[in-house]
Amino acid sequence: MQEKLTFAIVGTGSRGVLCFGELLKKRSDCTIKALCDRNAIRAKIAAGKLGSPAIYTDLELLLKEAKPDAVIITTPDASHEECAVKALKHKVNILIDKPLATTVKGCRNIIREAEKSGKVAMMGFNLRHAPLLMKLKEIVETGVLGRIFLVENREFYSNGRTYMARWNGRKSSSGGLWIHKGSHDFDVFNWLFGFPKPCKVAAFAGMNVFIPDGFPFPLEKDIRPGPCCSECHYAENGLCKDAYPHTEEEWSGEARKLDGYVKDSCIYLSDRSVHDNGFAIVEYENGVRACHMECFVTGMSDRFYTVVGTLGQASLSLAGCTLTVLKRWSNEKIVYEIPEPRGGHAGADPGLLESFIRAIRGTEPNTATFDQGMLSTAIGEAAELSRAENRVVFLKELLDPGEAPQKGDSAAIKRYFNATVGE
Ligand SMILES: NC(=O)c1ccc[n+]([C@@H]2O[C@H](COP(=O)([O-])OP(=O)(O)OC[C@H]3O[C@@H](n4cnc5c(N)ncnc54)[C@H](O)[C@@H]3O)[C@@H](O)[C@H]2O)c1
Structure with missing residues (x-):
């Protein structure tokens, strides 16, 4: 009998509990030993759902006392760096949900620490485990499409509106x-084509709909909307079709009072600095051009991929079960069917956890490395910069900021300073 692997989850919100917590709970080869959240009430509620592991608000203390084999980080993106560095200093295996960090600089700090730890350090790039995308990668690699030069992903995400909240x-x-969102998709591009070196990024994006003047219903005299769905007149009366109230005990009442985290601020009035739609285009050194569209003003959720090569093109809808290849001259159509995927993110979440566990047990290599995490953050950061400064951004600006590689830099980081990136 294999010894059980012990886990700690840091960040007991949606992803920590509903994805990793629930998946770990079902496995007989793993135990959730401890949970950490800076909100003690939320941690306690999560523990009640996940078999009563020990709870902590201080990650350092958890690492010292609980000594888990592995830590899964599911805190908000900007805290990944701090949590990851702490965990890595304790030399535990670590899985960080995407993105690795919110800046290339933060990614480099994490990578340096990971190199020293010598443990499995894996990215939570779950989309790589979606069966349809795995099929697409297999098709690209067989060469049936010829030399790939163009790829498009159009993403519609109805829950994306709640990012504003x-x-x-x-x-x-x-x-x-x-x-936050694009790093998923930029990683899929990088992974599909074997990590070619990205050179330039241009992005156009903006907030067109979720604006204070954008309420899609008439406001009643003297009744202001908001400030959050769980307290809003228009949400309560069914007038706001975008309402997304969070009244669960972990997101309301005493838990909300404790850290002031409101998960359902009005998406039209809240304070935010992101886009609700946009396009980002990446050009790679090998000539491949990739366009990622994201639109959060929609009633549906899906990603539509088209990959074009010299011999044909492949397309799929991630919410479906078919992938279609169309050959260039014959127009021959080949349709690949996959079984209905099971599990979150088009069947991808269970595969991600399984791959982390296998990497820890040494039965499979770690295929989602932190340097690959840094690469997708770099493309995302370049897209943010492009949008903010209205210009094309060269990845070199971010990946080679004029510093020489330093002692402690991983081999992967050193590669970014040279001409090639990837495996
Ligand atoms: N791979 C995917 O498909 C996917 C999907 C959604 C979210 N995510 C990622 O998962 C992570 C969590 O997202 P979420 O939607 O679950 O967030 P959430 O807001 O639901 O939960 C975050 C939790 O972290 C806690 N927290 C905040 N700072 C902390 C700290 N320093 N230490 C400990 N706890 C802290 C909060 O109190 C909260 O309970 C993010 O990095 C996000 O980008 C990935």
């Missing part, structure tokens, strides 16, 4: 949505 909507917490 919480920390995700503030650049100081999420790095901006090209990092």
Whole structure:
């Protein structure tokens, strides 16, 4: 019988509890030993759902006392660096949900510490485990599409509107949505094509809809909307179709009072600094151009991919179960079907956890490294910069900021200073 792996989850919010907590709870080869959240009430409620592990508000203390084999970090993006560095100093295996950090600088700090720890340090790039995207990668690698030169992903995400309601909507917490959200998708581009070197990024994005003048219903005289859905007249009376009230005990009442974290601020009036729609284009050294569109003003959630090569093109809808290849001259159509995926994110979440566990047990290599995490953050950061400064951003500006590689830099970081990136 294999010894059980012990886990700590840092950040007992949606992702920590509903994804990793629930998945770990179902496994007989793992135990959740401890939880950490800076909000003690939220941690306690999470513990009640996840088999009563020990709870902490201080990560340092958790690491000293609970000594887990592995830590999973699911705190808001801007705190990943601090949490990761603390955990890595204790030499534990670590999985960080995307993005690695909100800046390239933060990523480099984490990578340096990970190199010293010698433990498994894996990115939570769950989309790589979505069966349809795995099929797409396999098709790209067989060469049936020829030499790839163009890829497009159009993402519609209805829940994306709720980014405006919480920390995700503030650049100081999420790095901006090209990092928070786009890092997923930029990583899929990088991974699909074997990590070619990205050179330039241009992005156009803005807030067109979730603005104070944008209420899609008439406001009644003397009745102001907000400040949050759980207290809003228009949400309560069903007039606001975007209402997203959080009345669960971990997000309301005493828990909310404790840290002031409001998860359902009015998406039209809240204070935020991100976009609700936009396009980001990446050009790689090998000539591939990739366009990622994200639109959070929508009633649906899906990603539509098209990959074009010299011999044909492939397309898929991630919410579906088919991938279609169309050959260039014959127009021959090949349709690949996959079984209905099970689990969150088009079947990707269980695969991500499984791959972390196998890497810890040494039965499979770590295929989602932190340097790859840094690469997608770099593209996201470049897209944010492009949007803010109305210009094309060269990745060199971020990845080679004029510093020589330093002692402690990983081999991967050193590669960024040279001409090639990737494996
Ligand atoms: N891979 C994916 O598909 C996916 C999907 C959603 C979110 N995410 C990522 O997961 C992470 C968590 O997102 P979420 O939506 O679950 O957030 P959330 O707001 O639901 O939960 C975050 C929790 O972290 C706690 N917290 C904040 N700072 C902390 C700190 N320094 N130490 C300990 N606890 C802290 C908060 O109190 C809260 O309980 C983010 O990095 C996000 O980008 C990934």
